[in-house]
Amino acid sequence: MFEQTIKNYLLDLVFPKKCLVCNQFDIWLCKSCQSQIIFETPQICIVCKQPSVNGQTHPNCQTRNVLDGMLAAGKFHQLQNIIHSFKYELVSEVSIQLSKIMINFIETNQLKDYLKSFTFIPVPLHRTRLRYRGFNQSELLAKYISEKLNTQLLLNVLKRNRNTSPQILLDKSHRKNNIQNAFVCPSPGSVKNLNILLIDDITTTGSTLNECAKVLKQAGAQKVWGLVLAHG
Numbered sequence: 001m002f003e004q005t006i007k008n009y010l011l012d013l014v015f016p017k018k019c020l021v022c023n024q025f026d027i028w029l030c031k032s033c034q035s036q037i038i039f040e041t042p043q044i045c046i047v048c049k050q051p052s053v054n055g056q057t058h059p060n061c062q063t064r065n066v067l068d069g070m071l072a073a074g075k076f077h078q079l080q081n082i083i084h085s086f087k088y089e090l091v092s093e094v095s096i097q098l099s100k101i102m103i104n105f106i107e108t109n110q111l112k113d114y115l116k117s118f119t120f121i122p123v124p125l126h127r128t129r130l131r132y133r134g135f136n137q138s139e140l141l142a143k144y145i146s147e148k149l150n151t152q153l154l155l156n157v158l159k160r161n162r163n164t165s166p167q168i169l170l171d172k173s174h175r176k177n178n179i180q181n182a183f184v185c186p187s188p189g190s191v192k193n194l195n196i197l198l199i200d201d202i203t204t205t206g207s208t209l210n211e212c213a214k215v216l217k218q219a220g221a222q223k224v225w226g227l228v229l230a231h232g
């Protein structure tokens with residue numbers, strides 16, 4: 001606990017709390033900037049990237065190994081600074097502001113009832129990166145959102161057993177190979193017949209989320225959807 005206080009103090013010195021959009025002090029995302037956030041429309045199919053209602057994977061694009069649907073809350077260009085601070089500047093507190101954007105998106109699009117039956121699972125980090133960063137940004141989002149929406153949350157059922165290069169540093173053709181077989185579900189019984197909502201901060205090609213979906217479905221999950229802040 002004491003260590004945590006010192007860490008927070010140091011973080012305040014290095015990253016004084018200010019709105020990551022307009023620089024107003026003392027809050028990570030001020031009310032005015034929050035109200036200007038535009039939700040992503042239309043949602044797109046994760047496979048062909050063409051518009052699709054509520055991000056559902058088109059029946060023609062659906063295979064057993066891909067997500068059944070993917071929801072992206074906001075627009076990347078607008079959220080870029082906030083997501084970047086969250087991910088690379090190690091400011092875990094930003095997660096609450098970002099979670100609120102995702103909850104707002106869910107409520108505005110009347111997806112709350114649909115998602116009630118889903119079990120939320122964050123995209124895991126490899127333990128080496130977790131140690132370096134100190135927190136898993138997807139886990140913070142998943143925890144906050146599932147608490148507010150009152151849905152089930154499962155941690156540690158999906159594991160990253162390979163420390164892969166960050167997808168953002170690779171070109172499209174290398175992303176799929178980079179992430180292949182990076183995840184495992186050590187106790188398949190824990191996800192059997194569940195509908196799962198995978199939570200991540202951003203998705204680029206969707207390879208990471210699809211790879212997670214494949215592993216969860218092989219372990220017996222019924223449907224697997226994704227929810228991200230934005231398409232990167």
Ligand SMILES: [Zn+2]
Binds near residue numbers: 020024033
């Ligand atoms: Zn602001």
Ligand SMILES: [Zn+2]
Binds near residue numbers: 046047048
């Ligand atoms: Zn499609």
